[in-house]
Every structure is written in structure tokens, then in C-alpha cells.
Amino acid sequence: MPDYRFADRAEALRQSSRKAESGVIMVNKGKIFPPLLPDISEECQIASKLTAETMQTGPAMGLTELRDGIVVFVAADGVACTRDEVLVTNGAKQAIELACRVFLNPGDRVIVSAPTFATGLRIIRSHGAQFLVIPQDDDGMDVAFLEKELARLEATGEPLPKLLFEVVDLNNPTGSTMPAARRRRLVDLAKRYNFVILEDSAYRRMGFDEAPVKALKGYDDSGVVVMLGTFSKNLAPGMRLGWAVGAPDIVQRMAMLKADGGSSPFTQRVVIEMIRRGRMDEQISLVRSAMRDRCALATAAVRRELPDVEFQTPDGSFYLWIRLREGLSARDLTARAREEGVGVASGWDWFPNHESDSFLRFAYSGVSESDLEEGIRRLGAAYRSIAAAAPDLAS
Amino acid sequence: MPDYRFADRAEALRQSSRKAESGVIMVNKGKIFPPLLPDISEECQIASKLTAETMQTGPAMGLTELRDGIVVFVAADGVACTRDEVLVTNGAKQAIELACRVFLNPGDRVIVSAPTFATGLRIIRSHGAQFLVIPQDDDGMDVAFLEKELARLEATGEPLPKLLFEVVDLNNPTGSTMPAARRRRLVDLAKRYNFVILEDSAYRRMGFDEAPVKALKGYDDSGVVVMLGTFSKNLAPGMRLGWAVGAPDIVQRMAMLKADGGSSPFTQRVVIEMIRRGRMDEQISLVRSAMRDRCALATAAVRRELPDVEFQTPDGSFYLWIRLREGLSARDLTARAREEGVGVASGWDWFPNHESDSFLRFAYSGVSESDLEEGIRRLGAAYRSIAAAAPDLAS
Numbered sequence: 028m029p030d031y032r033f034a035d036r037a038e039a040l041r042q043s044s045r046k047a048e049s050g051v052i053m054v055n056k057g058k059i060f061p062p063l064l065p066d067i068s069e070e071c072q073i074a075s076k077l078t079a080e081t082m083q084t085g086p087a088m089g090l091t092e093l094r095d096g097i098v099v100f101v102a103a104d105g106v107a108c109t110r111d112e113v114l115v116t117n118g119a120k121q122a123i124e125l126a127c128r129v130f131l132n133p134g135d136r137v138i139v140s141a142p143t144f145a146t147g148l149r150i151i152r153s154h155g156a157q158f159l160v161i162p163q164d165d166d167g168m169d170v171a172f173l174e175k176e177l178a179r180l181e182a183t184g185e186p187l188p189k190l191l192f193e194v195v196d197l198n199n200p201t202g203s204t205m206p207a208a209r210r211r212r213l214v215d216l217a218k219r220y221n222f223v224i225l226e227d228s229a230y231r232r233m234g235f236d237e238a239p240v241k242a243l244k245g246y247d248d249s250g251v252v253v254m255l256g257t258f259s260k261n262l263a264p265g266m267r268l269g270w271a272v273g274a275p276d277i278v279q280r281m282a283m284l285k286a287d288g289g290s291s292p293f294t295q296r297v298v299i300e301m302i303r304r305g306r307m308d309e310q311i312s313l314v315r316s317a318m319r320d321r322c323a324l325a326t327a328a329v330r331r332e333l334p335d336v337e338f339q340t341p342d343g344s345f346y347l348w349i350r351l352r353e354g355l356s357a358r359d360l361t362a363r364a365r366e367e368g369v370g371v372a373s374g375w376d377w378f379p380n381h382e383s384d385s386f387l388r389f390a391y392s393g394v395s396e397s398d399l400e401e402g403i404r405r406l407g408a409a410y411r412s413i414a415a416a417a418p419d420l421a422s
Numbered sequence: 423m424p425d426y427r428f429a430d431r432a433e434a435l436r437q438s439s440r441k442a443e444s445g446v447i448m449v450n451k452g453k454i455f456p457p458l459l460p461d462i463s464e465e466c467q468i469a470s471k472l473t474a475e476t477m478q479t480g481p482a483m484g485l486t487e488l489r490d491g492i493v494v495f496v497a498a499d500g501v502a503c504t505r506d507e508v509l510v511t512n513g514a515k516q517a518i519e520l521a522c523r524v525f526l527n528p529g530d531r532v533i534v535s536a537p538t539f540a541t542g543l544r545i546i547r548s549h550g551a552q553f554l555v556i557p558q559d560d561d562g563m564d565v566a567f568l569e570k571e572l573a574r575l576e577a578t579g580e581p582l583p584k585l586l587f588e589v590v591d592l593n594n595p596t597g598s599t600m601p602a603a604r605r606r607r608l609v610d611l612a613k614r615y616n617f618v619i620l621e622d623s624a625y626r627r628m629g630f631d632e633a634p635v636k637a638l639k640g641y642d643d644s645g646v647v648v649m650l651g652t653f654s655k656n657l658a659p660g661m662r663l664g665w666a667v668g669a670p671d672i673v674q675r676m677a678m679l680k681a682d683g684g685s686s687p688f689t690q691r692v693v694i695e696m697i698r699r700g701r702m703d704e705q706i707s708l709v710r711s712a713m714r715d716r717c718a719l720a721t722a723a724v725r726r727e728l729p730d731v732e733f734q735t736p737d738g739s740f741y742l743w744i745r746l747r748e749g750l751s752a753r754d755l756t757a758r759a760r761e762e763g764v765g766v767a768s769g770w771d772w773f774p775n776h777e778s779d780s781f782l783r784f785a786y787s788g789v790s791e792s793d794l795e796e797g798i799r800r801l802g803a804a805y806r807s808i809a810a811a812a813p814d815l816a817s
Contacts, residue, residue: 028669031525031618040675040678067470068470071463082454083659120682121682128431128548130427130428153681221425259683265476265479276423284431284548287516288515288516289662294686
């Protein structure tokens with residue numbers, strides 16, 4: 028075996044989540060319970076007949092009709108844009124990757140909050156970026172804190188950040204949503220300090236009530252926000268399609284760095300036909316309603332089985348963000364839980380510098396209601412087991 | 423509009439090929455003539471019913487059955503591998519990108535031949551690599567030259583290259599195929615000087631006669647070759663699926679840097695079903711046979727319409743690589759040809775440092791036979807026009 032000379036980013040990699048094993052209930056990922064996933068056979072029949080479009084390489088920016096569909100979709104978020112501002116990607120994750128490719132040289136600074144989307148952090152980290160970590164409260168990123176930090180960097184002549192990454196609607200993992208006033212202030216800071224905001228809107232339509240606030244991109248009058256979205260939650264993760272909405276200068280560069288020969292025109296045509304037939308709206312309603320029920324079930328079960336943990340009841344999305352009793356390690360708990368037959372994610376990877384080992388991210392989205400109940404029972408058993416072994420700091 | 427602070431790689435970008443316009447015959451890309459593309463409606467019916475697999479996020483390495491299918495496919499190339507060595511990608515292009523992400527820090531050296539696959543060059547360049555350019559002869563990369571160059575670098579203490587990129591079968595653009603002895607010597611050099619070879623095998627099954635030589639990966643007994651392949655030519659470009667076959671240490675890192683949530687399990691399932699029903703072999707035969715006819719047609723038409731150009735009659739693949747009469751500029755010709763109503767690629771972008779402006783890359787793969795004839799007539803008119811304006815160096 029040769030002594031491979033990997034790039035720095037590849038040397039630093041470590042395998043993340045463990046694989047599913049038979050009998051283990053997996054509540055570690057934002058999957059969708061399979062019976063809720065759509066049957067796309069009719070749309071496939073249409074797409075199959077359009078071989079000249081769907082079996083050929085497509086345009087790097089995406090199929091025109093899909094880009095137009097995204098223009099209409101984000102209009103409901105208060106975002107006015109044209110087709111030229113829309114790039115089709117392989118899920119929102121690829122959009123994060125491409126934005127990093129467009130903006131980041133190694134060593135550049137990126138603003139993130141703690142905690143935030145683990146995969147977003149992993150992608151940004153793989154570009155050799157330095158995190159500028161900003162705390163959060165119940166309204167999301169603490170923008171007043173950010174403002175002071177930017178002023179301090181400017182005063183001391185330190186390099187200013189180039190990008191900010193944030194999930195402003197139903198934050199993954201915390202579930203918080205940023206209020207309008209804070210959104211305005213954040214966009215103002217981006218203009219003043221010349222950084223670009225990557226707004227990950229993956230869960231925006233997954234609120235249990237209608238979203239009352241415009242998307243962050245809706246407050247952007249000067250091209251400082253790139254809004255990232257996905258059909259993974261709104262239609263099906265298996266489509267592997269998402270988008271970026273931003274200034275043509277940015278999204279065209281993202282397209283030129285899209286080293287995959289363009290997204291599949293076949294799956295793009297399927298999504299176009301689903302939108303045309305109103306199936307995306309149906310699917311969003313179906314999933315949102317199912318998630319409301321599962322959230323209620325999970326919330327009650329966690330209160331019963333893990334009585335001394337803390338969490339906010341979510342307003343939407345797929346997750347509970349659970350703080351353990353002081354003195355307990357979430358990574359110890361997830362290891363023990365695995366032995367009990369439930370796979371759950373510790374919050375460790377959602378912290379940019381692994382600042383805390385006190386949280387679990389529990390996904391109620393992907394398993395049956397009975398597995399959800401049983402999974403939480405097993406988690407409760409694991410919790411009691413590690414709690415019994417730990418000193419009770421509260422007493 | 424903000425003054426965007428792009429990364430170095432994004433500043434350097436320029437838009438490449440021009441868009442198709444109505445009435446212009448496009449022979450600039452390796453597309454497949456649409457009537458030759460497959461109807462996948464039956465496979466879609468199967469895939470649509472497997473929602474739990476096809477509409478969900480799949481494994482980062484790809485679906486097990488597809489990886490097993492690739493193991494069998496490359497066995498016919500003389501490559502013995504197991505599933506653990508196979509990564510599913512979004513076309514061979516994404517495999518090039520991921521290999522660059524795994525190996526290259528900015529400034530690292532990559533061995534390429536001149537000319538070579540333009541998109542490969544663009545991807546490698548976007549990683550800040552330095553090219554070590556090696557000449558070619560009718561047998562592909564001049565490996566004896568490479569050997570001397572490596573010895574020289576070692577003697578002078580200069581940094582040795584980390585990667586080599588080459589299309590050893592039916593080279594894009596030249597059509598050359600590297601003989602067995604040279605393949606062995608190239609693998610030996612990779613072992614001796616500790617670099618990894620990216621073998622782009624996109625056109626390997628597109629030879630008009632059966633490929634007599636093992637793939638380069640077939641000569642690799644120590645994990646120095648990563649073989650990249652694609653279903654784009656063998657099934658349909660619209661699938662956007664390909665693969666990398668290499669040491670688990672490498673392909674697992676590529677998977678971890680695959681920031682797209684994994685390739686679409688839906689299109690993967692469609693390909694699995696096509697392979698299972700023998701449709702890939704059928705499709706390869708169909709396309710290869712059609713390309714043999716079109717090649718004969720294009721060859722005769724170019725000899726008639728552009729009598730003083732030079733080219734090798736290809737043994738397969740989709741392209742003619744045409745050298746213009748001395749003193750003529752291929753970029754001038756492509757601009758003039760566009761005015762005549764035919765879109766053809768100059769060879770400029772196939773040279774790592776744009777060393778030559780004397781070649782055209784003509785794709786006979788994507789248009790009808792009548793458009794092929796008419797396109798070459800238009801190209802001939804453009805050629806006569808620029809030749810008339812140029813000094814005749816031969817006289």
C-alpha cells in the first residue's frame with residue numbers, strides 16, 4: 028500500500044455516523060418516514076418520453092422550467108428574483124459546497140452560530156476556513172454580539188469574514204426562527220462589512236404554522252444574501268435536487284465550479300411535472316401534518332422517559348434538541364443508547380469547535396410512530412443507565 | 423452591487439462554451455444523438471415502487487447493488503476489485519473533482535499530457551494545481567519523457583507530482599490508446615515516485631473494435647491507480663452517474679468529501695435494473711455501431727470539404743481531432759464557423775497552457791447524419807474563408 032500524500036482537508040477527515048444495523052431504531056438523521064414519500068411513477072412516464080431532454084446532458088444552471096418554478100416557489104417567501112438568479116444544485120448541501128468554492132481561500136473567516144447544521148460545518152471546514160463563532164439565543168444568532176465582534180475586528184485590523192452561514196428558519200438543530208428586525212439588522216451588517224450570507228432555508232416550509240416572516244433573502248436589496256433551498260424535505264430526499272438564489276455574478280460562478288456535468292435533467296423534469304400538478308404543495312402539507320403529530324408524540328414520550336432533560340417544543344421541522352442534565356456526556360449517552368438498540372446523534376458535531384457535549388439531536392421524522400415510542404423507551408433506559416453512574420451535580 | 427471578494431479559483435473563471443442557437447448545428451460536445459438514447463420507462467416503474475430506497479437519501483458510497491454491478495463491469499477490463507473499492511459518483515467529472523479534493527493542496531503538481539480532456543484540466547486548475555505537462559505521441563503520453571522528467575525533479579529536489587490524469591483508452595481528444603508495455607511502465611513510475619494515477623476510462627467501451635488491452639487499473643497491484651468511469655456514454659448522459667474504483671483509503675475519503683448528500687438513489691436503481699436486464703450491453707453495442715457509421719461519414723466529408731487538414735482516423739469514441747494547415751488559427755476558424763451556422767470547439771482548451779491554436783475537436787456523436795454532412799459543408803466554407811485571408815506558408 029503506498030503512503031498516500033493526501034491534501035490537508037482529507038487528512039483531517041474522520042468517518043461520521045455509523046451505519047444502520049438490523050434491529051436498531053435510527054433517529055439520528057432527518058429522513059422522512061417512507062410511507063410519506065411520493066410515488067413518482069406518473070411523472071417518470073412523462074420524463075421517460077422526453078429522452079432528448081432527460082437522457083442528455085442538461086444546462087449547467089439547470090432546466091429553464093425548473094428555475095422558473097423555483098422563482099415562483101420563493102416568491103411566497105417574499106423573495107423577488109428572476110431565472111438568472113437561480114441555480115439548480117444536487118441538494119442544498121451541494122449549494123453550500125459551491126458557495127464555499129466560489130468565496131473561500133484557505134484561512135478565510137466564516138461566521139457561524141453555535142450550534143448549527145453539522146454538515147454545513149463539515150463542508151466549510153473542508154475548505155480550510157476559520158470559524159468566527161457567534162452565540163445564539165431563542166431568536167437565533169445573536170446579531171448584536173456579531174456587530175460588536177465585527178467592529179472589534181475592524182478596529183484591530185484583523186481579517187473580516189467573507190461568508191456567514193445560518194439556518195434562520197427552524198434552525199437545525201435548535202428549531203429557533205429569527206425575527207424580522209434581527210433579519211434586517213443582519214442584512215445591514217453584511218452590506219456594511221461586505222460579507223455574503225448563505226441562508227439555508229431547508230426547513231422553511233416545515234413549520235407547523237405558516238411562516239409569518241419573509242426569508243432573509245426577502246430583506247436583501249443589494250445582493251448580499253444567497254438563499255439555499257432543497258426539494259429533499261418538500262418532495263423527497265432521493266431527488267437530490269436543490270437550489271441557490273443569488274446575484275448572477277455569484278450563481279454563474281457556482282455553476283462554472285459545478286464539476287458534475289450539471290444536475291440530472293431526468294430528476295429535474297420529474298420535479299417540474301410534480302410542481303405543475305400541484306403535488307409539491309400536497310407533499311409539503313402531508314409531511315408537515317405528519318411531523319406535527321410525531322413531534323407531539325416524541326415530546327410527550329421524552330418528557331416521560333427522560334424527565335430531567337430540557338428542550339423547547341419545536342414550531343416545526345424534524346428534530347428535538349435536547350439538553351442533558353449537567354454532568355452527563357451526550358457522547359456517552361449515544362454510545363450507551365446504541366447498545367440499547369437506538370441510534371441517536373449527539374450534538375457534538377453541531378458545535379463548530381465541539382464546545383459542548385451536553386446535547387442530543389433527536390430526529391422524529393424517519394421512523395414509524397411505534398418505533399418512535401420504542402426508540403424513546405430505549406433511549407430512556409440508556410439515559411437512566413448513564414445517569415446512575417454519574418455524580419448528581421444538582422443535589 | 424457589493425464588491426464580492428471571490429476565492430482565487432473563482433476570480434480566474436471565464437464562461438466557456440457558447441449556448442446553442444436555433445439553426446446552428448452543434449458539433450462541439452460529446453452528446454449522443456437523441457434517437458440513440460434509451461427509453462427508461464420500464465425501469466422507472468420498478469424504481470418508483472421502491473420508495474423507501476429511491477425517494478430517501480442513500481448511502482454516500484452508492485447503492486450496494488450498483489457497486490456490485492460496477493465490480494462485474496470493470497472485471498471485463500481486467501480489473502479485479504471488491505465493492506469496498508467502488509464509489510458511485512455524479513459522472514466521471516465528479517470523480518475527478520473528488521480525487522482532486524482528496525489529494526491536492528494549492529500549488530501541488532499534477533502530471534497531464536498535452537492535449538488532454540479540457541474539463542479535466544479545468545477541474546484540476548480550479549484546485550490551484552501546477553501542471554507538469556508531458557508530450558504525447560500516437561501511443562498516448564510519452565512515458566519515457568515522463569520518466570526523465572521525474573528523475574530530473576528528484577535530482578534537483580523539486581516537489582514531485584501527487585497526481586497524474588490521463589485518458590489512456592481512446593484519448594479525448596486525440597483518440598490514441600496506450601499500449602500494454604507503456605501502461606506497465608507508467609504504473610511502475612507511479613509506485614516508484616509515489617503519485618496516484620487518475621485513469622479516465624469514459625470512452626473505453628466506445629472502441630469500434632473490442633478493447634484488446636487491459637485497463638491501466640488492471641496493471642495496478644499496489645493501489646496507485648484510481649479508475650474513473652461513467653454511465654454517460656454507456657447508457658445515457660442524463661443519468662449523471664459514474665464511478666471511481668480505487669483503494670478503500672482513497673474512495674472512502676472521496677465519499678466523505680462528496681458534499682451532495684450522495685448520488686440519487688432513484689437514478690442508481692434505474693441503472694441497476696438496466697444492467698440486470700442486459701440493456702447496458704445492448705446500449706453500448708447500439709451507440710458504438712452508430713458511431714462507427716458516423717465516423718466514416720464525418721471522415722469522408724472532412725477530407726472532401728477541408729482537403730488540407732490532417733487527422734488520424736479514429737478507432738472509436740465520438741471525435742475527430744483535426745490539425746489545421748500551418749498559419750491558421752483554430753479560434754479564428756471556430757468564430758467564422760459559428761457565423762456559417764456550425765458550432766465546433768477549437769482545441770485551445772485541451773492544451774493545459776493553451777500551447778497550440780492549430781486544432782479543432784469535432785464531435786460527430788450528437789447530431790443527425792444529414793446535420794453532420796451539412797455541418798461539415800458549413801465548416802468547409804468557414805475554412806476556405808479564413809484560409810483565403812491567410813498567407814499560404816506551404817507555398
